[in-house]
Amino acid sequence: MDTEITLRVDGAAHPLTVDTRTTLLDALRERLRNTSPKKGCDHGQCGACTVLLDGRRVNSCLVLAVTVDDADVTTSDGLAAGGEPHALHRAFVEHDAFQCGYCTPGQICSAAGVLAEARAGWPSGVTDPGEDGGDLTDDEIRERMSGNLCRCAAYANIVPAVAEVAAAEGVRR
Amino acid sequence: MREFRYERAADPAAAVALLAAEPEGAFLGGGTNLVDLMKLGVATPDVLVDVRRLTSAEITDLPDGGLRIGAAVPNADLAADRRVRERFPVLSQALLAGASGQLRNRATTGGNLLQRTRCPYFTDVTTPCNKRAPGSGCSALEGVHRNHAILGPTLEGPGTCVATHPSDMAVALAALDASVRVLGADGERVVPMSGLHRLPGDDPSRDTTLRHGELITAIDLPALGMPSRYRKVRDRASFAFALVSVAAAVRVVDGVVDDVRLALGGVAHRPWRATVAEEALRGRPATEESFAAAAGAELAAAVPLRDNAFKVPLARNLVVRTLLQLTEDPR
Numbered sequence: 001m002d003t004e005i006t007l008r009v010d011g012a013a014h015p016l017t018v019d020t021r022t023t024l025l026d027a028l029r030e031r032l033r034n035t036s037p038k039k040g041c042d043h044g045q046c047g048a049c050t051v052l053l054d055g056r057r058v059n060s061c062l063v064l065a066v067t068v069d070d071a072d073v074t075t076s077d078g079l080a081a082g083g084e085p086h087a088l089h090r091a092f093v094e095h096d097a098f099q100c101g102y103c104t105p106g107q108i109c110s111a112a113g114v115l116a117e118a119r120a121g122w123p124s125g126v127t128d129p130g131e132d133g134g135d136l137t138d139d140e141i142r143e144r145m146s147g148n149l150c151r152c153a154a155y156a157n158i159v160p161a162v163a164e165v166a167a168a169e170g171v172r173r
Numbered sequence: 174m175r176e177f178r179y180e181r182a183a184d185p186a187a188a189v190a191l192l193a194a195e196p197e198g199a200f201l202g203g204g205t206n207l208v209d210l211m212k213l214g215v216a217t218p219d220v221l222v223d224v225r226r227l228t229s230a231e232i233t234d235l236p237d238g239g240l241r242i243g244a245a246v247p248n249a250d251l252a253a254d255r256r257v258r259e260r261f262p263v264l265s266q267a268l269l270a271g272a273s274g275q276l277r278n279r280a281t282t283g284g285n286l287l288q289r290t291r292c293p294y295f296t297d298v299t300t301p302c303n304k305r306a307p308g309s310g311c312s313a314l315e316g317v318h319r320n321h322a323i324l325g326p327t328l329e330g331p332g333t334c335v336a337t338h339p340s341d342m343a344v345a346l347a348a349l350d351a352s353v354r355v356l357g358a359d360g361e362r363v364v365p366m367s368g369l370h371r372l373p374g375d376d377p378s379r380d381t382t383l384r385h386g387e388l389i390t391a392i393d394l395p396a397l398g399m400p401s402r403y404r405k406v407r408d409r410a411s412f413a414f415a416l417v418s419v420a421a422a423v424r425v426v427d428g429v430v431d432d433v434r435l436a437l438g439g440v441a442h443r444p445w446r447a448t449v450a451e452e453a454l455r456g457r458p459a460t461e462e463s464f465a466a467a468a469g470a471e472l473a474a475a476v477p478l479r480d481n482a483f484k485v486p487l488a489r490n491l492v493v494r495t496l497l498q499l500t501e502d503p504r
Binding site: 130 | 179201252262402
């Protein structure tokens with residue numbers, strides 16, 4: 001059933017007519033040709049499709065496009081303001097935090113969400129009860145990034161990449 | 174995926190009225206489970222009424238020290254709320270033990286309660302499943318059932334079902350004696366957590382006692398006033414469903430259990446409030462021996478399947494360990 005929506009993606013508004021069944025991920029990739037978010041499992045289990053929705057990380061494969069026509073969508077591409085790589089982009093390159101690169105845009109968006117959540121003091125499942133979650137130790141990064149799978153298993157370099165940016169942003173002691 | 178009409182409503186009452194006229198329609202919250210089930214062909218609504226931002230997304234104080242949680246509060250916000258972390262740590266910990274950061278940002282409190290089992294046969298439309306296709310049989314009974322129910326399943330007849338409820342949050346809410354505020358065509362009613370989720374009985378297709386078109390609007394938490402904790406055992410360190418989980422709260426006075434709440438996850442078709450163990454513990458010394466005896470009494474009713482008998486000692490040990498931890502280090 002066709003529905004008219006406007007998707008605001010990486011700062012630009014795109015009027016679109018979509019079937020109600022279209023996920024945000026498919027709208028981005030197939031309609032707007034923004035292939036930064038990737039389709040891995042398409043079931044919310046791998047995190048390759050992660051984007052920021054009004055600044056919060058979500059699995060775009062489980063979000064229907066018709067439900068977000070009033071939200072700001074940011075992809076990994078959009079984090080590179082004016083073509084300048086984001087600190088996370090640089091850190092992933094410097095730490096060799098990928099092999100094939102397919103999961104990387106999702107990892108980057110998820111890491112951006114992790115940093116924001118830590119700045120807000122959100123705890124995680126490994127945070128000591130009663131403590132704030134503002135110190136992104138390696139264990140914290142592993143737990144908070146567990147929604148992003150890397151079949152090349154570049155985790156050993158992803159953790160230091162995220163840790164470097166966390167330290168620079170004051171959310172790692 | 175079946176074609177569907179997408180509707181928004183002006184307020185919760187309008188959403189309830191909309192769905193009342195649509196026997197095959199469904200409410201859409203965060204969609205993290207429903208959209209997936211629609212892709213799999215397990216859920217086939219012809220109308221979706223979007224309620225994600227229709228109910229309250231606020232957490233408000235109740236006069237007795239409890240909290241009212243709007244059904245639209247995202248799981249992530251509920252887990253991070255300072256009042257929840259201070260007064261009901263078991264709830265925050267349960268939420269953070271579940272799903273991933275991405276899913277918790279999108280999933281709602283109301284939707285979390287209504288998520289469906291992750292039994293692999295329920296989500297595979299090519300296999301028999303009494304929950305998905307009543308009367309077709311239960312593939313898990315003799316199939317892959319390592320992570321299925323040990324308490325309260327239906328093991329024979331057309332209602333056969335050994336599925337478990339997947340929610341961590343619901344286990345904490347069961348222990349906390351939460352109540353669920355529900356809006357229907359006839360007005361609002363309050364359903365205690367103990368009366369929300371069902372055992373499979375002779376109709377495993379129904380997970381809850383809610384009627385079609387009823388909308389969860391809020392969850393009320395009564396004041397707890399004792400330390401609480403959630404512990405979860407799973408096959409990997411993060412982002413996996415529970416093999417067994419325990420939500421516990423206990424108050425010890427002069428070495429004796431004054432009050433206790435216990436609920437188990439991953440063991441039954443619904444969050445399993447361990448009332449037998451609670452009864453066995455009240456007034457007893459707060460010792461490892463009492464905890465083990467109480468857990469054993471609760472699990473005496475266990476009916477493990479071929480490949481999940483390990484859950485019985487696992488649940489027993491987890492109850493004991495969690496109560497010991499709570500009584501020795503009650504932060």
